[in-house]
Amino acid sequence: xxxxxxxxxxxxxxxxxxxxxxxxxxxxxxxxxxxxxxxxxxxxxxxxxxxxxxxxxxxxxxxxxxxxxxxxxxxxxxxxxxxxxxxxxxxxxxxxxxxxxxxxxxxxxxxxxxxxxxxxxxxxxxxxxxxxxxxxxxxxxxxxxxxxxxxxxxxxxxxxxxxxxxxxxxxxxxxxxxxxxxxxxxxxxxxxxxxxxxxxxxxxxxxx
Numbered sequence: 001x002x003x004x005x006x007x008x009x010x011x012x013x014x015x016x017x018x019x020x021x022x023x024x025x026x027x028x029x030x031x032x033x034x035x036x037x038x039x040x041x042x043x044x045x046x047x048x049x050x051x052x053x054x055x056x057x058x059x060x061x062x063x064x065x066x067x068x069x070x071x072x073x074x075x076x077x078x079x080x081x082x083x084x085x086x087x088x089x090x091x092x093x094x095x096x097x098x099x100x101x102x103x104x105x106x107x108x109x110x111x112x113x114x115x116x117x118x119x120x121x122x123x124x125x126x127x128x129x130x131x132x133x134x135x136x137x138x139x140x141x142x143x144x145x146x147x148x149x150x151x152x153x154x155x156x157x158x159x160x161x162x163x164x165x166x167x168x169x170x171x172x173x174x175x176x177x178x179x180x181x182x183x184x185x186x187x188x189x190x191x192x193x194x195x196x197x198x199x200x201x202x203x204x205x206x207x208x
């Protein structure tokens with residue numbers, strides 16, 4: 001019995017055909033998988049279909065790392081409100097009205113200049129309810145969300161802080177503890193102007 005171990009002989013045309021097929025497969029693999037996964041370039045749309053696009057990491061985010069928030073001075077209870085030495089105006093104890101302001105919805109844009117602070121407030125009656133969401137177009141701001149009592153003493157200086165933080169985006173709601181102006185003090189500690197978009201819905205009035 002004779003065993004034939006000889007390899008099949010390929011003609012030149014067969015070798016060329018096999019090489020072309022291998023190159024085409026490599027090109028297809030690069031376009032469908034490598035470009036979407038490594039560079040976020042999905043020219044055919046198949047990268048999204050097969051899930052390769054999800055492997056792409058946006059520029060500036062290193063693999064295995066988490067984006068770092070800028071370091072800020074720690075905030076404490078001393079940063080909250082006007083302090084115990086400032087008395088609450090007597091108007092802050094007035095009863096709530098029988099009817100609140102009509103519900104409304106607004107979107108406001110303000111610009112906080114570099115190195116400066118800016119307030120934005122709305123008028124809310126006692127126990128009026130407001131939902132809000134704000135975000136910056138870049139960078140972080142110091143923010144003190146607080147309310148001032150509507151008082152005959154315009155120099156009272158009393159206010160209650162609801163939230164104090166460093167942030168670039170916040171969402172929440174509040175029920176006004178008294179009638180007055182309620183809103184945000186933003187402080188821009190950077191060297192570039194920062195735009196803030198504030199979305200509101202609830203029982204309030206804009207202050208012109």
